[in-house]
Amino acid sequence: xxxxxxxxxxxxxxxxxxxxxxxxxxxxxxxxxxxxxxxxxxxxxxxxxxxxxxxxxxxxxxxxxxxxxxxxxxxxxxxxxxxxxxxxxxxxxxxxxxxxxxxxxxxxxxxxxxxxxxxxxxxxxxxxxxxxxxxxxxxxxxxxxxxxxxxxxxxxxxxxxxxxxxxxxxxxxxxxxxxxxxxxxxxxxxxxxxxxxxxxxxxxxxxxxxxxxxxxxxxxxxxxxxxxxxxxxxxxxxxxxxxxxxxxxxxxxxxxxxxxxxxxxxxxxxxxxxxxxxxxx
DNA sequence: CCCGGAACCTGAAGGC
DNA sequence: TGCCTTCAGGTTCCGG
Numbered sequence: 095x096x097x098x099x100x101x102x103x104x105x106x107x108x109x110x111x112x113x114x115x116x117x118x119x120x121x122x123x124x125x126x127x128x129x130x131x132x133x134x135x136x137x138x139x140x141x142x143x144x145x146x147x148x149x150x151x152x153x154x155x156x157x158x159x160x161x162x163x164x165x166x167x168x169x170x171x172x173x174x175x176x177x178x179x180x181x182x183x184x185x186x187x188x189x190x191x192x193x194x195x196x197x198x199x200x201x202x203x204x205x206x207x208x209x210x211x212x213x214x215x216x217x218x219x220x221x222x223x224x225x226x227x228x229x230x231x232x233x234x235x236x237x238x239x240x241x242x243x244x245x246x247x248x249x250x251x252x253x254x255x256x257x258x259x260x261x262x263x264x265x266x267x268x269x270x271x272x273x274x275x276x277x278x279x280x281x282x283x284x285x286x287x288x289x290x291x292x293x294x295x296x297x298x299x300x301x302x303x304x305x306x307x308x309x310x311x312x313x314x315x316x317x318x319x320x321x322x323x324x325x326x327x328x329x330x331x332x333x334x335x336x337x338x339x340x341x342x343x344x345x346x347x348x349x350x351x352x353x354x355x356x357x358x359x360x361x362x363x364x365x366x367x368x369x370x371x372x373x374x375x
Numbered sequence: 376c377c378c379g380g381a382a383c384c385t386g387a388a389g390g391c
Numbered sequence: 392t393g394c395c396t397t398c399a400g401g402t403t404c405c406g407g
Contacts, residue, residue, distance in 0.1 A: 095399080095400065095401080096401095097401090153401075168401080168402085169401090170384090170400080170401050170402075171384085171385095171399075171400055171401065172384090172385080172386095172399095200384095201384090201385065201386075202383090202384045202385050202386080202399095203383090203384060203385085204383070204384055204385090204400085204401070204402085205401095206402095241377085241378095242377080242378080243377075243378060243379090247378080247379085250400090250401085252401080252402075259400075259401070260399090260400055260401085261400095308399090329399090348378095348379065348380075349379095349380070349381075349382095349400075350399090350400060350401095351398075351399075351400085
């Protein structure tokens with residue numbers, strides 16, 4: 095499940111192979127992965143274009159082209175970009191002018207490819223980058239403001255903050271000792287400070303470990319990341335909390351699994367006693 | 376504007 | 392053994 099550290103790793107690995115190259119051949123094997131324009135316009139429009147740069151924004155991978163167009167990839171859950179290796183069942187295939195081959199694979203076909211005249215059409219609505227200098231602890235405090243949504247729902251909202259996904263959100267909340275259902279506006283400033291540091295440190299650790307290879311995540315050379323080996327709560331239901339030994343619990347939040355330690359991350363008051371709300375009293 | 380839930384997609388895993 | 396349900400979750404859309 096590529097989140098910020100996984101996409102950052104892929105970007106860094108691909109960078110030396112693609113910058114300055116141009117697309118010599120474009121094959122779309124699964125038309126449904128091309129989101130814009132039409133698959134045929136995409137194929138014709140991308141062919142011949144030269145790559146000026148490659149960057150990451152949130153979980154999007156952006157190939158900036160000399161024409162000003164942008165070729166954008168989102169891997170969603172099961173997508174991968176492989177270099178010089180094209181497995182059966184690939185969704186799209188790209189050959190660059192010096193012979194480098196790129197294959198886009200995506201078992202579940204949730205991922206997407208775009209060719210747009212301006213990258214901002216796709217990434218313009220994303221929130222701030224958590225690892226950039228402009229994202230300060232005061233900025234986070236201001237963003238949380240009077241929001242009543244559960245803190246974890248906000249952390250997963252890409253227009254709120256770009257790049258965190260389910261795994262790293264759970265890890266950051268554990269590191270900051272915050273229950274995932276805590277209303278954002280109920281966080282004390284001390285908690286916001288801890289959360290800010292936790293978000294940045296779990297993402298930086300994830301990048302250093304080349305991402306987390308749960309499910310089908312692969313680096314462009316087909317290798318795996320090691321970040322999941324350091325996870326403390328994500329996907330650890332029933333396993334002992336590394337801090338206190340209490341079994342990790344899972345609750346459903348917005349259709350996602352939220353993993354947390356019930357002792358280290360005590361629930362907010364309203365969640366503790368839902369049955370106290372009795373109309374007949 | 377804000378919030379929550381469903382849908383999309385496919386394969387693995389668990390329960391009975 | 393086999394069938395059924397649940398889980399996995401990034402994003403978008405819809406309804407209150």
